[in-house]
Amino acid sequence: MSDKTLDATGLRCPMPLLKTKLELNAMAPGQELEVVATDTGSKRDIPAWLALSSHTLVSQSESNGEYRFVIKCGG
Known part of the structure; x- marks a missing residue:
C-alpha cells in the first residue's frame, strides 16, 4: 500500500x-507514491527520469490504457 496516490489521468505530457x-519533493525518504496516468509518454518518461534520480521504481504496470507506477522516495 502506497503512502500517497497521484491521479494524473487525463493530463498530457509533460504534466x-x-x-x-512535485509530489516526491514533498515526501519523506522511504515513503511510496503511486502514480496513475493515461498519457502514453508516461510509460517512457517516468522510468527514464527515475533512473537519473535518487528515487526507485518499485513497480510498473499497464492495464486498459492506464499506467501505474509505484515509486519509493529517495534521500
Missing part, C-alpha cells in the same frame, strides 16, 4: 512527470 516530481 504527469512534473506532478510526480
Whole structure:
C-alpha cells in the first residue's frame, strides 16, 4: 500500500512527470507514491527520469490504457 496516490489521468505530457516530481519533493525518504496516468509518454518518461534520480521504481504496470507506477522516495 502506497503512502500517497497521484491521479494524473487525463493530463498530457509533460504534466504527469512534473506532478510526480512535485509530489516526491514533498515526501519523506522511504515513503511510496503511486502514480496513475493515461498519457502514453508516461510509460517512457517516468522510468527514464527515475533512473537519473535518487528515487526507485518499485513497480510498473499497464492495464486498459492506464499506467501505474509505484515509486519509493529517495534521500
